[in-house]
Amino acid sequence: MTSDLAALVKSLDLPAKVRLLTGASAFTLADEPSIELHEMRFSDGPTGVRGLKFTGGRVVTLFPNATLLASAWDEQSAYEVGQLLAEEAMAQRIHVVLGPTINLHRTALGGRLFEAYSEDPLLTGRLAAAYVRGLQDSGVGACLKHLVANESETERNTVNSVVDGKTLHELYLLPFEIAIEDAGAWSVMGAYNDVNGVASTENHHINNEVVKGAWGYPGLIMSDWFATKTVAPAANGGLDLVMPGPDGPWGDALTAAVRAGEVDEAVIDDHVTRLLRLAERVGALGAPREYPADLPVPTSRVRREQLTRLAARGITVLKNDRDLLPLDRSARVALIGRHAVETITMGGGSAGVNPPYQVSVAEGLSALLGDRVTAVDGVAVRTQPVPARDGFLTAPSNGQPGIDVILYDAAGGELERRYCAQAKTMIGMDDDGFTGTVAAARLVADVHSDGPAELGVMGVGDWTLSDGTSFPLRASGSGIGEEVLTPPTRTFVPSTAPDRLEAEVTIDGMGLYGLIGNAASRETVDVIDDAVRAAAGADVAVVVVGLTEEQETESVDKTTLRLPGAQDALVEAVAGAARRTVVVVNAATPVLMPWLPRVDAVLWAGLPGQEGGHAVAAALLGDIEPAGRLVTTFPAADGAAPAWSVTPVDGRLEYGEGTFIGYRGHFAGRAPEPAFWLGHGLGYGEWEYSDVRLVTGDAPSITVTVKNVGRHESREVVQVYLRPVEPDEPVRLVGWTAVTVEPGKSARVTVHTDRRLWRRWDTTAQTWSDRLADGGKFLVARGLGDIRATVS
Known part of the structure; x- marks a missing residue:
């Protein structure tokens, strides 16, 4: 039954109404028992429903990334993904999933493109609408993000995106319009950036005149996390909800602004009405909603089948000379590359989740071909270390992979002990196991190494190791959220690995902290020699190359489309030694392929989620056709695109190419012929x-x-x-x-x-x-x- 929202709003006094317009915590909204408004719970998306903790939360399903799912060009598949994410949300009593991301792929350098669908507004909008329907048909809210002209990460919290009106409406607003018109998305997220000199969170023209006015949108506009900069301008500019909480620029200041006549109370009433409408839709107003009891768990057989199928259908055949693919199942295969044995299945930043496992291509192909596969590691692909994986570090408290963390207050009193399976933990943002402010932490792990080891620490603060070594780690100041999304690291390679790694750090604020422990890298020349020997002895070589979360991540843009490290040299060497060569590209966005003429086949595999290795294997062998079509045009060289730079000049990022982005500009002769066009894909x-x-x-x-x-x-x-x-x-x-x-x-x-x-x-x-x-x-x-x- 529809509630009388106006009557509910009228029953609240001004401070009570204003209290509802800022989050109660990092990912929750305040309740109001007097009107039967219950707590609402939000979770990051779109590649999984992480839950209320940024890191260290429950184990959840990791889906294929947005560009890979979009490559199916299939609205029914997008709807199915929405349905599955709704199940994941309902299992955690989450009311709103913060997705889909529907910014466009303006330039291939954008670090966060892996979360977004395409460079084309129609393809993006229709797939997003289907995804939204899938979520909301199950009573879980979607949140379209990020409104608007938020196509790159450099200086993202201060950049002024300068976009003419024609380009703004015909390209960048169009996916939002389609998803609202066709699917009725229940919420929208305002971006960090300014648009034509006005902050997105207070942009009266876009929020009020276009979205709520011309489009007649009845839903809620919330801020991106920490994006709101003002009180009255944001409240008058169409923003309904400030996130996160409990602190922020509104609160008492907004109440005072209303009483001073800077904000009409009718504006506050409209914001609260929209919030209550969202609450009603997701079952948080009135009688609490009921949830299904027997939802699939992340490791269930049904999830494994769904994730493998969805990923494989988006994998795209870019080249297939003499029908090398699908592979002959009797062939002896040399599987080569760091991405083959440590397949990248998700991007970095707020889209990351804690999956139950991540299947590598080596595991997936070996499961189907057995000992006909010889897997060989490849060259290094990272410049920055990552927290420990594969049991290299274990927690002394339980012997399980991960680390132990002890938190202290300013007086040295112990606040909490926690086990962190991912060898990292968030401090200061979503902690709920103690009261008081964290002033320091001690991180401890046992080390398991058969050879040279790279050890280290991650996080902003003053560090002291157990051997007495002290040093500071500081954020670079390059953008908001760096302490959480791209924290600084320091590593060392001791002559003999210690049995235990222990470090203490002082903490002032919020951040992500962890211990690093991995095998030290081998010399590139030795790795390539091993790969060449394996390739020469096989019927076919499959080389897996790609990017990592260093390039495909929130908060950081790319500087080149070249593969990192010596991966190009690895492919060239293998192609020179192998009878036939297949390259699998494990990346969500375009990369340069200088070796393309010298290989027989190329598969683009995106970031394929927790079942990624099984999906790639199924595609290589034809068990599931890799029927994807590219959602982004692949430039033939760095800079050879209609739009390229992501670096603001004097704070301004000019969208000077207008409506001629991607394939549109290439086709008009405004950029050279691309390596591959949007829509390209051979299938079988x-x-x-x-x-x-x-x-x-x-x-x-x-x-x-x-x-x-x-x-x-x-x-x-x-x-x-x-x-x-x-x-x-x-x-x-x-x-x-x-x-x-x-x-x-x-x-x-x-x-x-x-x-x-x-x-x-x-x-x-x-x-x-x-x-x-x-x-x-x-x-x-x-x-x-x-x-x-x-x-x-």
């Missing part, structure tokens, strides 16, 4: 297109017959692009349809174009005009690098 079929016809109407449709002339059943994604006649209007994706066809069979496919792509933003009238001028052409394609038909 071969296709003929015929009988292409146009069906006119308000939003025209294209019909086409596709025939699978290959040897395998395959899924084809028929893409339709509009090429307007106006030179100032870029080509744009207007629709797509997928179909699965057996070898030798045909299917008739209809692609309905989306009416929203026929509009153009009138910069003079500041509104939409009815449609683009007539006379454009439709391009029917398998990506813009493989256009099969043109229809006027």
Whole structure:
């Protein structure tokens, strides 16, 4: 039954209303018993529902990353992911999942692109809408983020994104509009950055005039964590909720601003009404909602099947000379590379979760081919150390992999002891096991090493090791959240590894702390020699290369698309020694491939989640077709893209390429031919297109017959692009349809174009005009690098 929200709001006095508009803790909202408002619980997403703790929380399911899921170009799959995330949320009594991320891939240097779907606004918006429906059909709220023009991380909390009105509406706001119009997303998150000189959290034009006004949005706009900078300007600028709590700029200051006439109390009432509407929708207002009792656990058989299938379907075949793939199951395979034995399954920052396991490609392929696989480690891929993994460090308290942490107050009194399975812990943000302020911590672990070891510490503070060595570690000051997302480290390689690693650190504020313990790296030349020997003795070499959370992470952008370390040299050496060579790219975003002409096949595998190794193995062997299509254009070289730099100049980041980002700019000749176009993907079929016809109407449709002339059943994604006649209007994706066809069979496919792509933003009238001028052409394609038909 719908509550009388206006009456509930009216029953509260001003301080009570204002109290509700700032979080009660890092990830919870305050209750109000007088109106039967219960605590609401938020959790980061979108690659899993981590829960209320930033680190050290419960074990949860790790999903494939957004670009990999989006590469299926399948709204039903996106809906299924939303459903599964809703189950994960309900298992933890989480009311709102903070996702999906629907910023665009403006430049491939963006560090956080792995969380977002695509460079194309239609593809992003429709997939996001399906994901939102999947969540909210189960009564779990979605949160669209980050509103808006938040496509890079450099100076992210101060940068002014300068975007003209046409570009803002036709590109960057469009995914939000689609997800709100088509799916009714219940909440939206304001970004850190300014837009055209005004902070996102107080941007009256975007929040009030566009989102709540023109779009008629009835939902809630919350801030990104610590993003709110002001009192009255933010309250008047459309922000409904400040996160996190309990501290923040509002509270008593907002109450005072209302009493001083700086904020009308009706504005506060609107904010509270929206918050109560969200609470009602998620079951936190009135009688508490009931939750299913028997939800799948992260290690269940059903989850393993779902995650493997979802990841494998997004894996994309970029090259496949002489049909090397799928691999012959009788072949002897040399599996090579650090990413083969330590596969990267998720990006860095707030999207990270604590999974039950992470299957490597070596584990996955060996499970299917047994001793026909020889796995060989590769060259180093990181410049920064990571907390201990694989039992290198164990906690003295229980002998399990991880570390022990003891927290102290300023007087030296012990506050808490905790076991940290991930060898790291958050201090000062989401701790709830004690009262008082943490002033120091002691971190302890037993060391298990058969050879040279790299040991060290991570976190901001003054450190003292057990041997008396002291040193400070400080944040660089490069951006908000560095102490949590990219804390500083210091490592050393002792001549003999000690039996125990122990360190104390003084703490002043919030941060992520941990111990580092890993085997010391071998010389690159020795590693490559081992790889060459293995490749020469096998029927086929599979080299797995990629990026890590150093490049694909919140808070830091990339500086190059080159693979880190000596990975390119490794691929070149293996390709020179092997009979046939397959390269698997374990990265969520574009990388350069200088070795591309010298290898036989390339699979792009994204960040495939906890079942990643099983998904890659299934794709390599054809158990599940890797039917993905790229969601981002791959530049052929650094800088060879319509938009490139992520570095603000005097605090301003100019979106000077306008609407010509990605494939749009490449197609218009504003950047060189890319290595691979958006929409490219070979799958395991071969296709003929015929009988292409146009069906006119308000939003025209294209019909086409596709025939699978290959040897395998395959899924084809028929893409339709509009090429307007106006030179100032870029080509744009207007629709797509997928179909699965057996070898030798045909299917008739209809692609309905989306009416929203026929509009153009009138910069003079500041509104939409009815449609683009007539006379454009439709391009029917398998990506813009493989256009099969043109229809006027």
